[in-house]
Amino acid sequence: xxxxxxxxxxxxxxxxxxxxxxxxxxxxxxxxxxxxxxxxxxxxxxxxxxxxxxxxxxxxxxxxxxxxxxxxxxxxxxxxxxxxxxxxxxxxxxxxxxxxxxxxxxxxxxxxxxxxxxxxxxxxxxxxxxxxxxxxxxxxxxxxxxxxxxxxxx
Ligand code: 4NP
Numbered sequence: 610x611x612x613x614x615x616x617x618x619x620x621x622x623x624x625x626x627x628x629x630x631x632x633x634x635x636x637x638x639x640x641x642x643x644x645x646x647x648x649x650x651x652x653x654x655x656x657x658x659x660x661x662x663x664x665x666x667x668x669x670x671x672x673x674x675x676x677x678x679x680x681x682x683x684x685x686x687x688x689x690x691x692x693x694x695x696x697x698x699x700x701x702x703x704x705x706x707x708x709x710x711x712x713x714x715x716x717x718x719x720x721x722x723x724x725x726x727x728x729x730x731x732x733x734x735x736x737x738x739x740x741x742x743x744x745x746x747x748x749x750x751x752x753x754x755x756x757x758x759x760x761x762x763x
Contacts, residue, residue: 615648615758625761626653628694629727630712631704634658634687637732637746638704639668643676643683644747645754655698659711661689671735675743679751695720702757705731728753 627645631638634657642656658664666687667673676683690712694701701722703709712724732749735742 615755623761624651624653625649625700626698627655628690628698628701628722629654629656629704630659630690630701630708631656631732632658632660632708632734633663633736634660634689635663635666635669636672636735636743637750639683639685639687640672640676640743640747641702641704641727641732641750641754642685643681644679644750645757647681648754649758653698656685657688657690657694659690659708659715663687664689669736671740671743674740675747678744679747690715692717695722698722700725702727705734727757 629638629641629645638656638658642654645652646654664687668683668685673683692715695717696719699722701712701724703712703724703726706726709724709726716724728749730749732746735746
């Protein structure tokens, strides 16, 4: 879809509240948050980790560099998923199946959010890899976000 057409369709669609989730909230999910927020500026988009070890930190420098290469900025600080997220967001998108299992264990009875994978192919953890792995997940995440937006369009 041409970018101007995507922007028009995005402006017409209902505002969605979307939470992107990975393990540490410093590599994959802050990248997914920034890409979706860039494509759908009216949506409420956030990210969080199933683990809390990196809480308060900026995204990994390789995530920041890859976003910068595409002209996308972020001011996200890592945080852990909390129970309130299951009612605050419409859609919670996990990067991999382990994240999804961890989210299902945390899900409270009154959860209203839909839980699923961002992409049917898991977004692989790039933490122990190089810049190429971050470029590859960017491409995957960008494609998955564009598909999400076209599915959400009436
Ligand atoms: P993320 O990547 O889940 O995509 O943020 C990771 C970040 C940190 C660690 C593992 C994965 N870690 O082991 O600290």
